[in-house]
Amino acid sequence: MSAPAPDHALVARLRAAGCVFAEEEAEVLRTSASSPAHLEDLVRRRIAGEPLEYVVGWVAFDGGRVAVEPGVFVPRQRTAYLVELAAPPLARGDTVLDLCCGTGALGLALARRVPGLVVHAGDIDPAAVACAARNLAEVRGTAAVGDLASAFSPVLRGTVAVIVANVPYVPTHAVALMPPESRDHEPRGTVDGGPDGLDLLRRVAALAPGWLRPGGTVLSEVSRAQTPSARAAFADAGLAATVHHDEEREATVVSGRRSL
Missing domain, CATH: 3.40.50.150 (Vaccinia Virus protein VP39)
Structure with missing residues (x-):
């Protein structure tokens, strides 16, 4: 199965907000959202400057996911x-x-x-x-x-x-x-x-x-x-x-x- 087409509008919004890896972040946000409204909420939080890992609640690390809570150091x-x-x-x-x-x-x-x-x-x-x-x-x-x-x-x-x-x-x-x-x-x-x-x-x-x-x-x-x-x-x-x-x-x- 081919990968879903990128949401160019979403990528553009993230890039305009200064997200260096806008395409990758857009995919993480899309796959983490349970509905279009939820996606918009996540995107607004990210554009406001909140770390992506806090927004979606996890980070990919060493081949697996790790849960991340706001206020806790994000693994690099x-x-x-x-x-x-x-x-x-x-x-x-x-x-x-x-x-x-x-x-x-x-x-x-x-x-x-x-x-x-x-x-x-x-x-x-x-x-x-x-x-x-x-x-x-x-x-x-x-x-x-x-x-x-x-x-x-x-x-x-x-x-x-x-x-x-x-x-x-x-x-x-x-x-x-x-x-x-x-x-x-x-x-x-x-x-x-x-x-x-x-x-x-x-x-x-x-x-x-x-x-x-x-x-x-x-x-x-x-x-x-x-x-x-x-x-x-x-x-x-x-x-x-x-x-x-x-x-x-x-x-x-x-x-x-x-x-x-």
Whole structure:
């Protein structure tokens, strides 16, 4: 069956509103609407500047859908690179912690790739935790409110195979330069990483050795310019640090491995 013909009028409205990927967004809006009236409501919200993911209630991420609630950080497509790096060593029954989980997209994506994982997600924001719990129910994962590892039971210390931490890493002075969709709609705490953007990453690096099992790995996304400082933070915590970069997606990840 051929794809439906594009709605040129809708595409033109979205493009005039500044939507760079107007044709793709038009198709998402059309397939998410239950009626012409509903479609018009969705389009008006999008044209007013509301992020597409909030408008339709989901985002495509790592080959699957993830539910997104207004006020919760929207997973970026480049962050799927972190999932690709984290998944290969995992096996059924392994434990994964998803810190600063937002929607729980990272833990969910890993559990979809590796069935049978035990996923625990945590976030300081109750709205994010509620959204993550909704998503992780599919893979029998859990989500809890807490500041980083305080969301998890101490019995997990020393047993975790992988920690994924999509920490905020935009330097405070650069937040004002972010696209309006993020700056005006996502909570500042989900993007503002402090003076150099690495406040939360340093805390994650410091706690990771106590939670990882021997040979376990922690992974966080950073900007390319932050890699020397991020690598140093992991190394200072006693982790074997590695920088990974994907040119096509302009994605950079720093990983830290606990020694065997």
